[in-house]
Amino acid sequence: AQKVTQAQTEISVVEKEDVTLDCVYETRDTTYYLFWYKQPPSGELVFLIRRNSFDEQNEISGRYSWNFQKSTSSFNFTITASQVVDSAVYFCALKGRIGNEKLTFGTGTRLTIIP
Amino acid sequence: NAGVTQTPKFQVLKTGQSMTLQCAQDMNHEYMSWYRQDPGMGLRLIHYSVGAGITDQGEVPNGYNVSRSTTEDFPLRLLSAAPSQTSVYFCASSPRGRGGEKLFFGSGTQLSVL
Numbered sequence: 001a002q003k004v005t006q007a008q009t010e011i012s013v014v015e016k017e018d019v020t021l022d023c024v025y026e027t028r029d030t031t032y033y034l035f036w037y038k039q040p041p042s043g044e045l046v047f048l049i050r051r052n053s054f055d056e057q058n059e060i061s062g063r064y065s066w067n068f069q070k071s072t073s074s075f076n077f078t079i080t081a082s083q084v085v086d087s088a089v090y091f092c093a094l095k096g097r098i099g100n101e102k103l104t105f106g107t108g109t110r111l112t113i114i115p
Numbered sequence: 116n117a118g119v120t121q122t123p124k125f126q127v128l129k130t131g132q133s134m135t136l137q138c139a140q141d142m143n144h145e146y147m148s149w150y151r152q153d154p155g156m157g158l159r160l161i162h163y164s165v166g167a168g169i170t171d172q173g174e175v176p177n178g179y180n181v182s183r184s185t186t187e188d189f190p191l192r193l194l195s196a197a198p199s200q201t202s203v204y205f206c207a208s209s210p211r212g213r214g215g216e217k218l219f220f221g222s223g224t225q226l227s228v229l
Contacts, residue, residue: 009155033215045205045220052215091157095215101146101165102173103207103218105157 002027004094006106013082014114021077021109023092029053034068034075035093035103045091051075079111087113117141121206121221128196128228136191136224138206144219145211147189151175151202152223158205164189165211196228 003026013019025034036048049059051068059066063080079086092106122137140147148163150173160173164183178200180192189208193200203225207218 004157006157035217043203044222047217047219050215050217101209101211101216102148102160102163105150105159107155107157 002029002094002096002102002104004092004104004106006090006092006109008109009107010110010112012112012114015084016081018078018080019082019111021079021090021092021111023075023077023106025073025075025092025094027094027096029096031097033095035095036066036075036077037091037093039089039091039108041088048077048090082113084113084115087111119206119208119219119221121204121224123224124222126224126226128193128226130197130228132196134193134196136193136204136206136226138189138191138221139187140189140206140208140219141187142208142210142219143186144208145186146216147183147206147208148173148218149179149181149189149191150205150207151200152205153202161191161204193226198228200226201228202226 005024032053034051038046056068065078067076089108089110091108094104119140145166149161150158152158159175162181164170167183167186170181203223205223206221209216209218
């Protein structure tokens with residue numbers, strides 16, 4: 001069985017602060033894929049990143065960075081110099097082995113950036 | 116590009132009514148799925164399909180039916196709506212690549228059952 005845990009239900013930070021969203025996962029598959037999606041107040045789901053289990057390189061995209069650690073089964077997401085537009089619900093998700101197309105989501109973290 | 120199109124965007128039903136949520140994609144994706152989003156529970160998989168004529172149950176299938184007669188369409192049917200089915204519903208699709216393909220989501224349908 002697959003499981004994704006986002007222990008932080010809600011986070012509020014003041015604009016320009018850095019913030020890290022935690023994601024811990026469980027899977028028995030040796031090949032798997034991790035995702036982050038953003039859901040802004042408008043409600044759509046926006047793809048942010050995908051990482052496969054064989055690639056533990058950290059990724060940076062502008063103010064966003066992701067830290068993948070297989071040893072701790074974590075795939076954390078950091079926003080540097082947060083902005084009001086970053087306010088959203090962020091979901092971490094896991095997809096198992098090839099052929100298993102089901103995506104298991106965490107419960108999400110609601111991030112509020114205070115101006 | 117239209118991507119994944121869901122209709123309607125909003126719907127109010129009375130308990131016991133039936134209805135169909137429509138989902139269509141124009142990307143020739145093999146995989147399609149339906150999720151429901153409830154407060155504090157994230158997104159949970161209802162049903163999915165890996166190709167025309169093939170469907171399977173997800174985590175919360177009770178009270179819902181699906182069919183996949185074409186690659187493009189994957190409607191979700193509520194047979195007899197219940198207040199517990201009040202939720203936001205998302206349809207998603209992805210290609211069947213080498214694995215780990217990202218899901219493309221529709222804009223969602225907000226359903227209220229009174």
